[in-house]
Amino acid sequence: MTQRITPLSRQTSILLVCDLQEKFRPVIKYFAQIVETSNKLLQACKLLDVPFVVTEQYPKGLGRTVSELDIGDTKPFEKTLFSMCTPDVMFNIKEQVKDFNTAIICGIEAHVCVLQTTIDLLSQGYRVYVVVDAVSSRSLTDRIYAFDHLRQAGAFLTTFESIVLQLAQDANHPNFKQIQQLIKTSAADTGLLPSHNMPNSSL
Secondary structure, three states: OOOOOOOOOHHHEEEEEEOOEHHHOOOOOOHHHHHHHHHHHHHHHHHOOOOEEEEEEOHHHHOOEOOOOOOOOOOOEEEOOOOOOOHHHHHHHHHHOOOOOEEEEEEEOHHHHHHHHHHHHHHOOOEEEEEEEEEEOOOHHHHHHHHHHHHHHOOEEEOHHHHHHHHHOOOOOOOHHHHHHHHOOOOOOOOOOOOOOOOOOOO
């Protein structure tokens, strides 16, 4: 799938924070680092006036959004559908972003909810950026092959620092000094190193 390459626009983008819940803490690879990077991404989006949506997969069984994620008074959308693209979420996205065309996704799991959300959005003609150092799974194999699937489906794979600077666009942005504080230290190690054992892997 080929997408027309155009610059990111803060006015047409939204951040989707997928299912960073308490019960996943002991089982997701690099969970603490994924949450840390997701939280920095969330803070950057606030500074850049990019809205966000948070979901929780079956919170009765999997717990609520982790406290480290500073979502403020935002109420997460509960779901049982693996994709974030429930009617309530899509309505909320379009309420927040009148000319919505781009989703930026972080969270878990790469091969389930992140993947299915991305496929749904791509099939509806939206552009999707998956922030790989803010996305993980229980299995690193599932994670890496999910990234391959996402790339082949037409999503853009990117990193926290890259996406934030694309959104900022200009060092003259009034909040750029605060954004610099978020990116001045390298993103936490999330194990994304080239693998000679995984054919076609882009990471």
